[in-house]
Amino acid sequence: xxxxxxxxxxxxxxxxxxxxxxxxxxxxxxxxxxxxxxxxxxxxxxxxxxxxxxxxxxxxxxxxxxxxxxxxxxxxxxxxxxxxxxxxxxxxxxxxxxxxxxxxxxxxxxxxxxx
Amino acid sequence: xxxxxxxxxxxxxxxxxxxxxxxxxxxxxxxxxxxxxxxxxxxxxxxxxxxxxxxxxxxxxxxxxxxxxxxxxxxxxxxxxxxxxxxxxxxxxxxxxxxxxxxxxxxxxxxxxxxxxxxxxxxxxxxxxxxxxxxxxxxxxxxxxxxxxxxxxxxxxxxxxxxxxxxxxxxxxxxxxxxxxxxxxxxxxxxxxxxxxxxxxxxxxxxxxxxxxxxxxxxxxxxxxxxxxxxxxxxxxxxxxxxxxxxxxxxxxxxxxxx
Numbered sequence: 480x481x482x483x484x485x486x487x488x489x490x491x492x493x494x495x496x497x498x499x500x501x502x503x504x505x506x507x508x509x510x511x512x513x514x515x516x517x518x519x520x521x522x523x524x525x526x527x528x529x530x531x532x533x534x535x536x537x538x539x540x541x542x543x544x545x546x547x548x549x550x551x552x553x554x555x556x557x558x559x560x561x562x563x564x565x566x567x568x569x570x571x572x573x574x575x576x577x578x579x580x581x582x583x584x585x586x587x588x589x590x591x592x593x594x
Numbered sequence: 595x596x597x598x599x600x601x602x603x604x605x606x607x608x609x610x611x612x613x614x615x616x617x618x619x620x621x622x623x624x625x626x627x628x629x630x631x632x633x634x635x636x637x638x639x640x641x642x643x644x645x646x647x648x649x650x651x652x653x654x655x656x657x658x659x660x661x662x663x664x665x666x667x668x669x670x671x672x673x674x675x676x677x678x679x680x681x682x683x684x685x686x687x688x689x690x691x692x693x694x695x696x697x698x699x700x701x702x703x704x705x706x707x708x709x710x711x712x713x714x715x716x717x718x719x720x721x722x723x724x725x726x727x728x729x730x731x732x733x734x735x736x737x738x739x740x741x742x743x744x745x746x747x748x749x750x751x752x753x754x755x756x757x758x759x760x761x762x763x764x765x766x767x768x769x770x771x772x773x774x775x776x777x778x779x780x781x782x783x784x785x786x787x788x789x790x791x792x793x794x795x796x797x798x799x800x801x802x803x804x805x806x807x808x809x810x811x812x813x814x815x816x817x818x819x820x821x822x823x824x825x826x827x828x829x830x831x832x833x834x835x836x837x838x839x840x841x842x843x844x845x846x847x848x849x850x851x852x853x
Contacts, residue, residue: 520597523601524600524601524604525597525600526604527601527603527604528600528603528604530607530608531603531607531610532604534612534615535608535614536611537611538612538614541614541619542614542615544618544622545617545619545620545622546621548622548626549621549625549628552625552629553629553632554629555632556628556631556632556635556664556666556667557635557636557666558692558698559669559692559694559695559698560666560698561698561701561702561752562651562672562674562702562754563647563674563754563757564675564705564706564758565709566757566762567709567761568765569761569764569783569792569796570764570765570768570795571765571769573769574852575768575770575771575832
């Protein structure tokens with residue numbers, strides 16, 4: 480910014496007449512250099528702010544998407560099941576101890592309902 | 595706000611944004627891993643229903659590596675013959691969030707121990723699993739296991755606990771020569787898994803044990819047995835002396851040496 484020698488108003492670089500009092504603005508080389516530097520700093524800081532805001536918005540959006548994926552889209556784990564065990568042969572190698580007779584008509588018993 | 599302050603706020607927001615992206619990536623990765631684990635666990639359960647136990651175990655082990663705290667894949671991956679592996683399940687069961695999963699893990703551990711002739715180690719009193727395991731333990735110890743009757747209001751037993759109990763009790767009934775009990779347990783096993791490889795043997799035990807079934811039909815049932823046919827027919831001939839003549843006519847060697 481270039482200060483007006485008459486009223487002290489800060490005018491943007493490149494201004495020929497003061498935006499407040501209308502006086503002609505005189506600027507030496509040092510003031511112009513300072514003004515350019517200050518404008519560059521200002522632009523750079525605004526860029527940082529923009530970048531930060533974009534990163535924050537993108538990050539928040541991705542986080543919401545990830546949470547939706549994790550807790551709403553992924554199906555629930557099936558219930559645990561008891562794995563099979565080796566309970567041995569159905570019929571042992573040795574012969575039965577008692578001599579048996581066939582059943583008259585008794586049907587096989589239904590098992591209890593299994594999970 | 596000066597340009598310096600503005601830059602600082604911008605950089606802080608950028609850092610926070612990057613942290614959010616990292617957190618989102620982590621959550622998404624865990625979600626994808628969980629999704630894959632759920633899919634693999636379902637496939638493993640399906641394989642287990644089709645008797646592909648080794649394949650099911652392999653797939654469940656992959657799923658368990660993705661979600662180590664989940665009880666379902668850890669149980670499916672469990673080699674029940676390895677009691678050390680069974681003991682490790684307890685830690686996973688303790689971390690399990692679902693009470694049903696914890697109970698299933700305890701039932702699996704108790705079943706593996708009882709099948710190895712050890713004490714169940716868990717108080718499964720009041721559950722159908724507990725009663726079945728008690729009957730198995732009694733049968734293994736040579737005591738009378740008592741009758742298996744469903745109790746009203748009791749949670750149903752797990753399929754593999756029921757199957758193991760009926761297998762042990764069938765063996766015991768066969769040793770004692772109790773045909774009605776052999777038929778009951780064979781019938782139960784047949785209903786539990788009608789397409790299992792042992793189903794023809796169960797059909798034979800149920801059918802041949804009935805006096806109503808003619809010998810010709812019993813012979814047909816014998817012919818249908820594919821797994822260890824000779825041993826199965828000899829076992830039926832040993833259990834049912836009244837079938838021996840018919841069996842001897844078709845398989846003379848099967849009755850050789852029977853008292």
